[in-house]
Each structure stands twice: as C-alpha cells, then as structure tokens.
Amino acid sequence: MSAASPHPDPSIRPADRRVSARIGAIAESATLAVDAKAKALKAAGRPVIGFGAGEPDFPTPGYIVDAAVAACRDPRNHRYTPAGGLPELKAAIAAKTLRDSGWAVDASQVLVTNGGKQAIYEAFAAILDPGDEVIVPAPYWTTYPESIQLAGGVSVEVVADETTGYKVTVEQLEAARTENTKVLLFVSPSNPTGAVYTRAEVEAVGRWAAEHGLWVLTDEIYEHLVYGDAEFVSLPVAVPELVGKCIVVNGVAKTYAMTGWRVGWVIGPQDVIKAATNLQSHATSNVSNVAQVAALAAVSGDLAAVDEMKVAFDRRRRTIVRMLNEIPGVVCPEPEGAFYVYPSVKALLGKEIRGRRPATSAELAGLILDEVEVAVVPGEAFGTPGYLRLSYALGDDDLVEGVARMQKLLGEAQD
Template sequence: MELAQRVKALTPSTTLAITAKAKALKAEGHDVIGLGAGEPDFNTPSYILDAAKRAMDEGMTKYTPAGGVPELKNSITAKLKRDQGLTYTNEQIIVTTGAKHALFTLFQVLLNEGDEVIVPAPYWVSYPEQIKLAEGKPVIVSADESNDFKLTPQQLKEAITPKTKAVIINSPSNPTGMMYSESELKALGEVCLEHDILIVSDEIYEKLIYTDEKHVSVAQLSKELYDQTIIINGVSKSHSMTGWRIGFAAGNKTVIKAMSNMASHSTSNPTTIAQYAALAAYTASEEKVDEMKEAFKERLDVLHKRLVQIPGVHCAKPSGAFYLFPNVKEAVEHGGFEDVDAWVKALLDEEKVALVPGSGFGSPDNVRLSYATSLDQLEKAADRIERFVNKHQS
C-alpha cells in the first residue's frame, strides 16, 4: 500500500534507534547504562497520584471540553500569573495531550504549504518533523557552540524570508540545557516584531534551572511580545508526569480557538483523569519539584566535572533541563572513528553505555547525555566512557 508523502518525508529518530538497541542488549543480560532518557526518573508525587484516584472515585471519567476542564485552565492562568506575571483568560488557554501535541496542533493550524519556521540547531528532534507534517518548511539555523548554542539576532534576521511565519525558542533547551537571558530574548523579540513573526516559546523545562539565573518568558517583556508569543508548557518534566500527557498552549485567542477546534476532531479531549492530576500539580506546593531539582543539580555537578576531565571531550555547563551536550569531535578523531554516530555505536557495543548522537539534534559533533538517573549509574557511566576514550586514543 502506498503511504502518504508527508509520512515518507519524516526522518527516522536516532534516539529511538539507540534506545531499541540498548533495550535489546539489556534483554540479552548485558549491564547497559542508558543515558538517553528524556524524562525524570522520579515517580509522580503522591499528592498527584491521590488526586487522580479521587477523580476516578468521584466519576471524573467522562468527556471534557476539547480544550480542557475550566478548573485546570484556571490553575494554568494562575500559574502563569504567579511565575511569569502574565495575565491570560481561559479563552487563551488550551490543555493538550502533552506539550508535544500542543506544538503539533499549533503548526497544523498555523502553517500553509511552504510556510517557513526558523528552528535553531541544536533542536529537539520533533520540531522539524512536526513542521513538515503541517506542510511547512523548517529553516535550520546552526547556533554557535561558542555562544552556548543560542540563536543571535543577526542569525535570525538573515534567516527571515517573505515566507517566514514563526521562530521556535526553547529555553532551557533540549538538548543543550542552555537558557536565554532577558536581554537575549528582548533582542530576538525586537527582530520578530519588526518582521511580524510569531514566537513559539517552548518553556517545558522552566522549573529545572540550577543557577541563580531566573527563567524569563519572552511574552513577559512587553505587551507587543505578549501578543506575538504562543507559550508551550506542561507538567511532564516539572512534575515527573511524562506518561500522563498533559501540556498546554497560551496565547492569541483566535489561534487557541482554532487549536481547540482541531483537537475536537483528533483527541476529543485530554484524558480526564490526567487533567485532574495536573490540576493538583499546579495548585499544590512545589516542595517535591524543588527536591527533584536539587537532585538533578547534584547529578549535573558530578557528571559535568567527570566529563570535562576526559581527553577530547569539551562541554560547557548548562543552566537547566537534565541534559549535557558535550562536543566529542576530538575524541572521535583521535579514536579513528568515521563520525560521532559510529563512536556512539562502538561505545554501546564495547562499554554498554547508551548516549544519543547529536546528528539527530542537528549538531553532528556532539552527543546528548541525560542525567535523569542515579548518581551511582552516572559515576559508572563516566568510568566506562573514560575507559573507552583512553582505549581508542591513537
């Protein structure tokens, strides 16, 4: 059977390929350390689990409005006011089946065939694919490693064409963990206002920051930028709720209404029980969030210190998320490997450590390591990577 062209255009996920091989090796009895995880290793906090149980016991198991229950929308508007000082109405909020679905639906309602979206690289693997599925064109702009992989206003200006519809800003970033400062966001925002470009602000890692820097949303910098921005966020990373699939988009009422209309014909509504779980996440104390953040900070400090001591591995220390994105080009060349992908494959074969090659994120000289696992496992992984690199020194 002939498949649709839009599906044929999709790029296979390097992350899934590495994950599948790591699982196969584990199934064979090998001691595999997987550092590819894109989710916290903590269970969802108990007060959220309790809220889900109550929802089921109280019969909250039926359809809801396509854009989410009013109570959850209220808690999201309160969260945005509390954390970013932003005022939204419920008409400006859509609850979605994860932040990924918020992005997917946004591109579906926003893009016509050939419309361009500027995507800074390194990028989260699904951005270009979702744009292509909406018949848009991802315009990849490589952000310089010396600038912490952050897009500059000049780069943004040079990438703009008459077909440019939007730009994606992901801060803190997956895969780099880097975060834009207020002044950097303001400079990018001014370019977007000048050229009437929508800003898609992916803020899913906003709660996981390990420096004195404060998370800033571009939408809070001016009334004009507020109007020009669609915020994407959710509970997956902040509250260790990846499997619950609750995200949201906030912004222009016309865009949000179109997204809700589309959701009514795709998902009907996000899972009812998960919505009430997310309501508990947004209305309770963030004590458990802070505990998780402290654990991640300790792991970041330990793993980063170990990695930068390995010959041929270079890595700036990120501000947030739970990833390190070291440049291993020198180690790859000294080891005589064809490229980073081959180096990652050999590391998995020989030392049973699974990393994700940077090629999948638009940065072929790097690898992504997740520190969403125990300190003991991270120490073992660092030992194995160091042994592997030293073994292959030419």
C-alpha cells in the first residue's frame, strides 16, 4: 500500500492543497509501471524482456475481432446505451456463469464494467462504509488494497508464504477478524502467486465467512487457467449459503486475450448491483459498445481459444519453474493456476552481485533490469517483500532467454 496518508494536514488551507489526500494516497500500479518502463526501453532499441504485465501474448481470436468490426458499422452502437451494460451481454454473462461455474444468476444481477479494475472498485464502493475492514490475503494483486482504501475501507492483510503454497488458513482468517470486519477478499486462482485452493479449502473458507455473516468478494478472472489436477471452484457454488452476501468479479481479459478491450463485470445481489450501476452511471456511463459486442461474441462462444492458450501456458509454466529453481538461492513453487510464478529470492538479498548488494527485492529487481535488461515485479508491490513476480504469458523464446539472463546474473551472487 502507499505510504501517503489519506488524512489532509489541517495546517494547510484547502485552497493550497494541490492534490487531494484521498487521491494522493493512491500508489501507481507497480505492474503497469514495470511494463511501461520495459516497453519504453524496448522502444529505445534496448533488448529488454518483460515479465511484468499479466497479458497473454496471443491476439484476440478472429471471430471476436470480426464481431467488433461489424459493430463499428452498426449505427445502434454509435449512441449511448444502458449504463449497466447491453441487455444481451448481461444475459450472455449470466448464461456463461451457469455454463462455466454452475451458478444460476439473473441478468439483473450483472453489471458490465470497464475492465476488472472498475468492477473491483465499484463492488467495494457499493458495500463499504468508512472504517469497514476487509481481510486481504497476501500476496495480493496491487489494485485490491488501493481500491479498498479509495472506497473508504481498511485492508487487514493475512500473509501466506511458499511453505503453504501461498494459501491462507481459516485459523489465520479468524485471527484477523474483528468487530469491524465486513468483507473477505478471496482469489483463486491467484494473482500474483498462481495458487489454487482445493474444493475442501474453498468450502472451509466459505463456511467460515457464512458463519460470521461476512461479505465475500471473489475474483474469478483466472477461472479457466488451471493446470494438472487443480480445479477451479466457484465460492458461491461451493457454499450456497453465501449467495446473499457474495460478489463475483470477472472479465474477458485473460480468458480471451482481450486485456485492451476493457470489459469486466460484477455479479451479486440485486441491491448491490443497482448501487454499483448508479455509481457507474455518473463515473463512466456505458462501456464502449464496440467492446461490449466483442465481449458478447467471446462469452457466447466456446472455450476453444483458451484451451489452445492453456497448452502453451502450461508448457511455459513448467519451463520457467524448472529454470528458476536452478538458480542458487531461488525457491519457486509450481503454480497451479493463472500465468505467474512467485519465487522467493530472500536468500539472495545482501549478497554481492556485480558490485552491488541489493537489500530488498525491489533493489534486486532494479539490478536485474539494469544489468541484464529483464523486467520483473518485486514482491513489495504485492505486500510481501523478498519475492519476485514473473508472468509467463510471453513467447517461449523470450521466456527462455529472459530467465537464462537471470540465471547468469544471479549465479554470480557471493557473500
């Protein structure tokens, strides 16, 4: 989370404050910052390999692009449409949710948003009052605590590490619960770790939340990216008694290689969806109609495209885990979902590497970029210093070359 205070200095006149304390306290997205720096260096002619952004390297499937091209020519899409989403897309999202996770919802329970980030913020904004606490398992995606803070809530972090596969226990959650706890954030498969909770673990967490009357916000955007024997389990399906206090966020970005199209959604109780829709009606109005039509083609179609991508991701997953674990001082658990690895580099901190002694994972990430032109995201961005996050959603050749550069550099570490 950011270091800035959300409370204004009372000694400064309001007219003299250039940026509000609320917005000034928001940290830049670390993952996007790393990706932007890598792309800038690459544009300048440097042979940078970027493991920063969680973005499939595949093009959006052709049939989805074709639907968008046709939508551009349809005058109906040149006008305002309902703020909460095209009715046909909301109905298709409801049908897709039943098909993919087994949860039967009505179109009135769906809000179409400008990507998953808007879905997350609007969901928190709809249910949080100032001071409400949200239990946030860490490592966490960088946007979660910032959205909670912007919505007036307070993040309470519960940390898991590589010894537990980056999964928190019910006992840890209970230890973090207070009379101010309102929401549990639950993410499986996880960004940044790739952790996937088993069905029994999902049920245990869900029953605990239901027992204490908590809301749960669960992010299912990596639902289709699980490997081996791992299984995606939707929380409201596994624990039906949570349905009245469960909010699901999702989107087309990862499943269909549509990160730039910016279409996500929120599914939840009708009163919450209505409140979030009211907020969106003033913030952005409707999502781009062309992007919504593209998303309609995506969610209405089959999963052949993601199945093809998953084969490549699985291959890259096994390669990157093997290569990282060959580096002395690096411990990289094998992720079961998403397209990230989250290796521990704690054993390398303080060691000399090319005349420098990085004391933090942020400093180590900077050294890796400076010395071998490989961009990774430090664990500080995800609430757990001492780790690095690497996305393996990039080409096989770049992946091997990038990790080989890291192997050579980090292999030079000495006391």
